[in-house]
Amino acid sequence: MIGGGISGLAAALELRRSLGADADILVLEAYDRLGGKLKTVDFADGPVDMGAEAFLTRRTGLADLVDELGLADELRVPSGLRSCFYVDGHLVSAPGRTIMGIPARGVDVADVVSPETAARIDAEATTTPLDWAVGDDINVGTLVRSRYGEDAVARLVSPMLGGVYSCSADALGLRATVPALAAVFDDLASTGAPVHLSTAVASLLAEREDAARVLAERGEEPAPLFNSFAHGYRRLVRALADAADADVRLNTQVESVGRWNGRLWLEPVGEVDAVVVATPAPTAAVLLADVAPRAAGLLEAVELASSAVVGMRFDTDAGLPETTGVLLGTDARTHAKAFTFSSRKWPHLAERGGAFVRASFGTLADASLVDADDRTLIGYAVEDLRTVTGFQARPVETFVQRWWGGLPSYPEGHLARMSAVQADLATIPRIALAGAVLQGVGVPACADSGRDAARKIIAELG
Ligand SMILES: Cc1cc2nc3c(=O)[nH]c(=O)nc-3n(C[C@H](O)[C@H](O)[C@H](O)COP(=O)(O)OP(=O)(O)OC[C@H]3O[C@@H](n4cnc5c(N)ncnc54)[C@H](O)[C@@H]3O)c2cc1C
Incomplete structure (x- = not known):
């Protein structure tokens, strides 16, 4: 190996x-350790992951x-709180009815995009259908921009996909990153039906909602989408x-x-x-x-997209919003591209008391901040967190992890x-x-x- x-x-x-x-x-x-992008760091109150912190349970x-x-007992589930977007100086709950940030209706994302964009989303099904043949692929940014406009790319889809790939929607292909949507396009094209983004998203959302309804009727809870390890990936x-x-x-x-x-x-x-x-x-x-x-x-x-993660431990969580984190649009005037409020997201971290926040910097298009020194990155993390949330506390412990070439682009x-x-x-x-x-x-x-x-x-x- x-x-x-x-x-x-x-x-x-x-x-x-x-x-x-x-x-x-x-x-x-x-290197001098195993794990690669899996790296658990010991903070004074316990270990925290500074690379991957969770995994999707779907696979x-x-x-x-x-x-x-024999590690099943160490798996932990998230709190169930929602994440937020930062829009025009305010925190807005991440819209639930989207596929990777791509909506089917304007009303579902009206808090995030402009009224003009919301209207354009609603009118999309009446415009010329997409030119799509079975097996085609398309850049996600180009697709969403051409159907819904720039606002939807910058404020919804890029922050959402960027949280996974450290890339904007313009650097990502649909078939690899939103495969279910590419499959619906294929289905529509194979039957000769017109291919529209909003109707394809609507059909995926309907499938998701039907599955949730069936579970609810059986009195079952949906399985958590993510798991993490109580003591970090190190285990x-x-x-x-x-x-x-x-x-x-x-x-x-x-x-x-x-x-x-x-x-x-x-x-x-x-x-x-x-x-x-x-x-x-x-x-x-x-x-x-x-x-x-x-x-x-x-x-x-x-x-490869490079990124830096600043882990910050605080001795209080008073004033930290009740959300799992904040995704920052590409039009936000911050250095950080996202915050994960780890102690809000993971109850096992909340039990330690205080708060733990991860700030992420750097994208495929702009990795310049990954080279900034620790002091600068910590300064940006604290300042941006304060701007975005109003949280005034100063971290009592920090760790800066740089991931040069952390993720391949798709x-x-x-x-x-x-x-x-x-x-x-x-x-x-x-x-x-x-x-x-x-x-x-x-x-x-x-x-x-x-x-x-x-x-x-x-x-x-x-
Ligand atoms: C900041 C960040 C957050 C992430 N968060 C998540 C998450 O929450 N959930 C999730 O599922 N995924 C997440 N990921 C993605 C996931 O962690 C990685 O894609 C995955 O861990 C990569 O594993 P790997 O073994 O393929 O590569 P790596 O982890 O990169 O391992 C490759 C190893 O090869 C070694 N190597 C390189 N060259 C040589 C050589 N010439 N000779 C010998 N050894 C060599 C490297 O040192 C490294 O240890 C995240 C990634 C990053 C960067």
Whole structure:
């Protein structure tokens, strides 16, 4: 395994399970710790995650893994509070009836967008239909701007998607980031029906509401959308590494992967039977350049978004709004792009007393703040928090975490390019790829990609 993040560790565990106790499994990690973007930091009152802090429960692979590793008791659920948008100097509850910020009706987002935009959303179904053929893809920013206008992109969709991808809607493809909507467009186009954004969103919202109604009729609560770990992701990283029982070599940066006379060679480690590359895309491109040049060429073009997270612990939460956090539109005059009120979002963090807030900075388009020094970033975080919420307290403890190249971008056509990468690698024995660039940036998708990569190797090793 090259890379000791969630993708590499999930691959290592899958290999151990299939190949048994005698297999020599190496995890080669460039840094001095395992986990990659999973990093838990000890604050005076307990551990808090400074990279990923939660995971979506919709994809069940990670939850099953957590169960198998005996960590299910450590999972925690969110408070159920809503997040907010910051609009024209006010906090506004995030509209519930949208698909990733894309509404079907003006009235559902009237607090966030201008009356003109709300009217345009309502009229969209009467305008010329979208020119859409089954399998098409489109940039999300272009789509929403062309149908609803700039306001909807800047105030709704970019903040919403930016919270996941550190990119504006203009850097993201519909098929990868709002796949359900692309699927409705396909369905409409395949039957010859006109394709309108508002009607497609309305049909998805109706499906969601029907499912909620069925649950309510059965007297069941909907499962929480997210889980997090009571003591941070650190526990998952440790449990995975223990269960994989691999030879972990920290501070070991792999520089190249070569093949001579059918044998694989990693520099500086030596000969191996097979390799899973589980590093960010640009590094994977360098490592695969000799053994899989076509895949490497496609990976080289992947852009990474950098970000910085400032964790702030306060000894009081008096005056901190009752919301899980604030998404800031691209038109907001703040340095931070979002705040997570971790102690409002997660009851297990609230139990510690005081408040914990994470401020996020940097996007794909503008990562300049990621290079700012700690003092500057903490200053911006405190100042912006005060501007946005009126919360006056000063943090009693802070931690600044920079994630250079933290997340791959998923522009239009990305999934098709990644399919081409996988098709190329399918023809190359005993080399597999895993990581956030393939199936989605979320931790569950990364873990799935690690297991899939391991299965390719297992099949090829026979
Ligand atoms: C700020 C932030 C918040 C996030 N929040 C969430 C969240 O709440 N929920 C969620 O599901 N996802 C979240 N994500 C996304 C998720 O954390 C990542 O996509 C995922 O952890 C990536 O895992 P990975 O193993 O593919 O890559 P990484 O974690 O990047 O691991 C790759 C590893 O490879 C190592 N490496 C690189 N080059 C070499 C080399 N040449 N030789 C050896 N080792 C090398 C690196 O040091 C690193 O440890 C977040 C990401 C960020 C940046």
